[in-house]
Amino acid sequence: MTATATRVLVLNSGSSSVKYQLIDMNDGTRLAVGLVERIGEQTSRLAHTPLAAGGDKRETEGAIADHDAALKAVAAELAADGLGLDSPQLAAIGHRVVHGGLKFTEPTVIDDAVLKEIERLVPVAPLHNPANITGIRTAQAMRPDLPQVAVFDTAFHATMPEYAARYAIDVETADAHRIRRYGFHGTSHAYVSRKTAALLGKDPSEVNVIVLHLGNGASASAVAGGRCVDTSMGLTPLEGLVMGTRSGDIDPAVTFHLKRVAGMSTDEIDALLNKKSGLIGLCGDNDMREIRRRIDEGDERARLAFDIYIHRLKKYIGAYSAVLGRVDAVAFTAGVGENAAPVREAAVAGLEEMGMAVDASLNAVRSDEPRLISPEYARVAVAVVPTDEELEIAQQTYALVNA
Ligand code: AMP
Numbered sequence: 001m002t003a004t005a006t007r008v009l010v011l012n013s014g015s016s017s018v019k020y021q022l023i024d025m026n027d028g029t030r031l032a033v034g035l036v037e038r039i040g041e042q043t044s045r046l047a048h049t050p051l052a053a054g055g056d057k058r059e060t061e062g063a064i065a066d067h068d069a070a071l072k073a074v075a076a077e078l079a080a081d082g083l084g085l086d087s088p089q090l091a092a093i094g095h096r097v098v099h100g101g102l103k104f105t106e107p108t109v110i111d112d113a114v115l116k117e118i119e120r121l122v123p124v125a126p127l128h129n130p131a132n133i134t135g136i137r138t139a140q141a142m143r144p145d146l147p148q149v150a151v152f153d154t155a156f157h158a159t160m161p162e163y164a165a166r167y168a169i170d171v172e173t174a175d176a177h178r179i180r181r182y183g184f185h186g187t188s189h190a191y192v193s194r195k196t197a198a199l200l201g202k203d204p205s206e207v208n209v210i211v212l213h214l215g216n217g218a219s220a221s222a223v224a225g226g227r228c229v230d231t232s233m234g235l236t237p238l239e240g241l242v243m244g245t246r247s248g249d250i251d252p253a254v255t256f257h258l259k260r261v262a263g264m265s266t267d268e269i270d271a272l273l274n275k276k277s278g279l280i281g282l283c284g285d286n287d288m289r290e291i292r293r294r295i296d297e298g299d300e301r302a303r304l305a306f307d308i309y310i311h312r313l314k315k316y317i318g319a320y321s322a323v324l325g326r327v328d329a330v331a332f333t334a335g336v337g338e339n340a341a342p343v344r345e346a347a348v349a350g351l352e353e354m355g356m357a358v359d360a361s362l363n364a365v366r367s368d369e370p371r372l373i374s375p376e377y378a379r380v381a382v383a384v385v386p387t388d389e390e391l392e393i394a395q396q397t398y399a400l401v402n403a
Contacts, residue, residue: 005091007031007083008394011071012096013135015127016040018070022083023394025091031083036070044070048077055081067134068141075142085143092147093139094397096389097132098184099125100152107155107396110136110148118150124178124235127274149397156190157183159227164323167234181239183221183231185213188333191392192385193223196331199370199383207328210320212313213387214343215334216244216286220313222320230323232316238273241316242309244286247277249312279305288340310346317347321354329381330356338386339366344373348382355379 006026012019016039022031031052038044044064049057058077064070075085095110101121108114115136122129132150140148157165165181167174174180183189189211196211197204204226211221218241221231232240232248242248250273258264264272272281280286282305285294294302321327332344341363348358359375367384374382 005089006398007087007089008091008397009085009093010096010390010393010397011093011135011139012390012393013067013131015131018067018074018135019390020074021390021394022078023391025394025398028391028394032078032081034074034077036064036074039064039067039070046070046073046077048074050077050081050083052083053081067131068138071135071138071142090143090146092149092397092401093143094149094151094393095132095136095139096153096187096393097136097150098128098153099182100150100154101178101182102158102180104150104152105155105158107149107151107400109400110140110150114150124182147401149400151187151393151396153184153186154182156186157181157221157228157231160230164230179235181231181234183219183228184233184237185217185219185221186228186231187389187392187396188213188387189219189221189223189228189231191389192331192333192387193221193226195370195385196329196381196383197226199372199385200329200381202328208324208326210317210324210327210330212317212330212332212337212347213334214241214313214332214336214340217246218243218248218334218336220316220320222323224324230320242282242312243278245275245278245280247273247281279309282308288336288343292340292342306346310343313343313347314351317351317356318354327355327380329383331383331385333385333387338384344382344384356382358382 006024008023008025010021018036021033024031032050034048036046042063043061046060047057064073078084097118099121103117118129118133136148167179192211193209194204196209197207200207209223211223213219217237219231219233220241222229238246240248255269258269283291283301285291291302291306295306336343344363345358348356355378357375357378358373362373368386370383370385372381372383
C-alpha cells in the first residue's frame with residue numbers, strides 16, 4: 001500500500017446481487033456507489049452513481065452471467081470515472097461476510113486459510129456465506145496484490161455471555177453441529193450504538209443502549225458499555241423480531257407439525273419461514289409504507305400485521321431493559337426504524353413507567369442526522385440514528401490495513 005492509498009472499496013455480495021461503495025477514508029466521502037441486481041438472469045441491472053464526478057446515476061440492463069462478470073462490469077464503470085480497481089489510491093477491498101462463527105470476532109485480512117474457514121461455515125449460513133465467498137474470490141482474481149478484508153456480521157455479538165449465546169438444548173448435540181446464537185447485523189449494531197453514545201455526549205463505555213435495527217431484516221440488541229450482551233437473531237437471521245418476510249420467534253414444534261401434519265418438506269418449511277412469513281405472510285406486503293397506507297384506508301389485515309410487529313418489538317424492548325438493568329437510550333435504525341415514525345411511536349407507547357416516551361413533533365421530523373425524539377423529561381433517550389454499514393466496514397478495513 002502506498003502513502004497515497006486512502007480509498008476502500010466495500011463489497012456486499014448477495015446470492016444474486018453485489019452492492020458496492022468506493023469511499024475516501026480521509027473524510028468518509030463516497031466517490032461512487034452502485035448495485036448489480038439479478039445476476040444470472042437475462043434482465044440483470046447495474047446502477048452506478050459516480051458521486052465524485054458529480055455525475056448522474058447510470059443504469060445498464062442486460063444479462064450478467066455471474067459474480068465474476070458483475071465485478072468486471074463494476075470495475076469498468078469505476079474505470080470510466082478514473083476510479084478503476086488498478087488505481088494506486090485503492091488501499092484495500094472490504095467484504096461484508098455474514099457468518100464468522102466463533103473464530104472470527106474481528107475484521108480479518110483474507111488469506112487461503114481464512115477463506116477455507118469461511119467455507120467451513122457454509123453449513124450454518126447456507127444462504128449467505130457462499131455468495132460472500134464468490135465475491136471475495138472474484139475480487140482477489142482482479143487485484144491479487146491488494147489486501148482484502150472480511151468484516152463479519154456476527155463479530156460484534158461475540159461478546160455475548162455464554163448464558164445468552166447458548167440454546168437450552170443438549171450440549172453435545174449443540175457443540176457437534178455448532179448450534180448456538182451468533183447474531184447478525186453486527187456492523188450496524190456496533191456503528192449505531194457508538195453513534196448513540198456520541199449523540200448523548202458520552203463514551204460508549206458509559207452507556208447502555210437498546211439498538212433496534214428495523215429494515216427488511218430486523219434485529220434488536222442490548223449493548224452494555226459498548227459491548228453486546230444479547231441480540232435477537234440466533235443461529236441464523238430467522239430468530240427474533242417479526243421481519244419483512246421472516247417469522248422471527250416461533251415455537252420450533254411448528255416445524256414438526258408442518259412436516260408431520262401438512263406434509264411439507266424441510267426446504268418448503270425453510271422457504272415458508274424465511275420468505276413467506278413476517279409482514280408479507282401476515283398481510284401480503286413487506287414494505288412498511290404500503291402497510292401504513294393500507295391501515296389508513298381501514299385495512300384490517302394490514303392493521304393486525306402492524307400490531308403483531310409492534311407487539312414483538314415491545315417484548316424485546318422489555319426483555320432487554322431487564323437484561324441491561326439500566327437503559328440510557330433506545331436507538332431506532334435502518335429503513336423502517338429511520339423512516340417510519342408510526343412504528344417508533346407505537347413501539348414506545350405505554351412504556352412511560354420504564355422512562356421511555358416519544359415526543360410527537362420531534363418524531364415527525366425527517367432528517368439524515370442522528371437525533372433525539374424523546375421529550376426532555378424522559379429518563380431514557382429515544383433516538384433515531386441512521387446506520388451506515390458500508391462506512392463501518394470501510395473504517396474497520398482501513399484501520400486493519402494501516403495497523
Ligand atoms: P432496509 O432493509 O434497511 O433497506 O429497509 C427496507 C425497508 O424499510 C422497506 O422494506 C420498508 O419497509 C422500509 N422503509 C423504507 N423507507 C420507508 C419510509 N419512508 N417509510 C416507512 N418505511 C420505509
